């Protein structure tokens with residue numbers, strides 16, 4: 001599919017745009033356009049286009065409102081010092097979008113169409129990609145069942161769109177250690193569930209634990225496995241890593257309950273060059289907490305596209321009815337800092353892209 005505008009495109013005036021780019025928050029404003037396409041059982045994919053960012057009119061009976069048949073992706077456009085625009089491993093987002101669609105009985109969007117939509121939006125709204133330390137344009141591709149029918153079934157009609165907006169770093173300097181609430185009560189995903197799909201429902205179901213964490217002064221939640229609550233899985237929207245005192249970098253396997261993060265995969269790839277031995281294996285919660293206590297676990301961090309790498313300062317958890325705080329020996333550790341630095345340097349074009357992860361926005 002080709003994502004083009006049927007009308008001449010119009011843009012926000014420069015004064016408005018300059019004001020927004022000076023203080024964008026994390027996508028507090030959406031850019032002027034969006035890419036979209038429709039799918040139906042009879043016609044397949046059709047009506048691709050680039051239109052003004054605008055509200056839709058959807059019937060109250062639309063399936064997604066009732067059964068949460070929805071998936072999404074998150075990726076960034078990076079502006080390098082020479083003003084060129086780049087995407088980071090976007091084919092991985094396209095492929096994950098396909099896997100998520102299959103799991104939620106939504107139509108599978110061809111990889112090339114996903115990439116064409118992302119590129120078309122980045123090109124038409126290129127002026128919205130900010131410049132500056134860790135500033136980016138964050139894109140949100142999504143797909144949902146838009147048939148106005150209350151029967152429960154695989155989608156007969158679906159809508160795909162990509163929206164986006166300028167983004168300042170998710171956490172101001174990205175290096176403020178976060179306090180994390182460990183829940184052994186609530187689950188994000190269970191065996192055979194939708195944990196490996198990037199779907200809105202997983203996020204909705206994580207909010208209650210998130211609120212409990214906020215009551216204990218925590219900004220995020222670390223989830224454990226749903227059946228025994230003995231094994232560490234991931235955060236609501238970020239993967240989890242620990243660093244041992246003998247320089248092992250450990251993360252649990254993406255078994256079906258843990259989302260296969262692109263940042264996670266990139267970090268595992270970069271680790272050896274930074275003197276760290278990557279290890280993908282289950283992590284027992286007891287091993288983590290005991291390791292923090294005896295110093296064999298030195299650092300821990302969370303990772304994802306939005307915040308890149310977030311150092312974990314402290315794990316807050318319940319133990320025999322008491323609230324315990326386990327502070328990491330290094331709340332902002334050397335390994336965490338080195339990994340973060342290496343990743344953002346590649347993304348923003350300051351370090352060599354040894355793995356060919358960057359793709360220019362303009363090529364097709």
Ligand SMILES: *Cc1c(COP(=O)(O)O)cnc(C)c1O
Pocket residue numbers: 074198234235236237238239259260261262263264303304305306
């Ligand atoms: C999106 C997401 C991540 C991070 O994935 P990236 O590809 O690195 O952005 C991790 N966990 C969950 C649950 C997610 O939804």
